[in-house]
């Protein structure tokens with residue numbers, strides 16, 4: 221999810237039914253030129269370099285796997301959802317990134333739905349920091365999406381396979397060049413049906429809740445049709461994070477803007493409660509949310525990996541890495557500010 225306002229469970233169906241009739245035939249006609257269009261409209265800021273190209277290629281490879289039809293839209297409690305989790309776990313094993321306890325998957329009870337089990341799971345792992353103790357960061361995305369509806373598979377490439385594979389690349393980067401502090405990676409279950417995974421995580425975190433200095437949540441970070449801007453929300457609630465985030469934004473190869481976290485203003489859609497960072501915010505844990513504007517495939521069957529421009533995606537993930545490194549460098553101060561603001 222990352223809807224404009226909190227929606228009731230599966231409130232997406234009516235909007236989708238109407239939109240599907242117009243959007244899908246258009247996309248079918250446009251399929252042949254979709255890739256060309258994506259590149260032609262690439263924001264001027266996006267740069268190419270061998271490292272960025274390699275990151276884009278890796279991101280798209282994983283995105284294509286996780287948002288594949290065989291994952292059946294990764295509905296919470298469905299076999300496709302379990303395959304999505306297994307894919308993330310398999311990639312973590314290959315990267316040598318360990319779980320926190322005995323298992324990567326922490327069971328989460330999901331709501332009963334026709335044809336689905338009531339058991340899902342968060343996938344949780346940790347890349348240890350150099351200091352060994354002290355505050356920790358939690359990076360999050362949600363692995364679930366809307367599943368299959370009628371004849372349509374909702375692959376949810378941008379929402380939120382993009383955040384999920386971004387986290388895998390970040391785990392790889394922090395494994396290669398460690399941070400000072402521990403980074404906990406959480407792929408949440410059932411965000412699309414009430415943020416059940418993140419609620420369960422915050423209720424029973426894998427480390428004492430006081431130790432969590434900040435949450436960085438990625439949900440929809442791969443599409444640039446909405447103006448090619450990456451939004452950072454959360455600094456109006458936690459102003460002490462602004463200068464840190466600005467220092468990372470200054471070097472970004474994607475236009476970064478701050479907002480979508482107040483009831484009014486130019487970015488008037490308030491995303492404070494629109495994804496899993498809301499569970500942290502409710503527990504008074506500071507958050508930064510990263511996401512793009514809505515696009516025509518939002519919560520539609522056309523949210524496919526083939527629509528994603530790897531160069532843009534690489535630029536948002538590179539910014540996320542710079543942001544997390546900047547937070548890590550000042551995590552002691554962040555943690556103190558968090559304690560004061562509680």
Ligand SMILES: [Zn+2]
Pocket residue numbers: 221222362379380411439440495
């Ligand atoms: Zn989402």
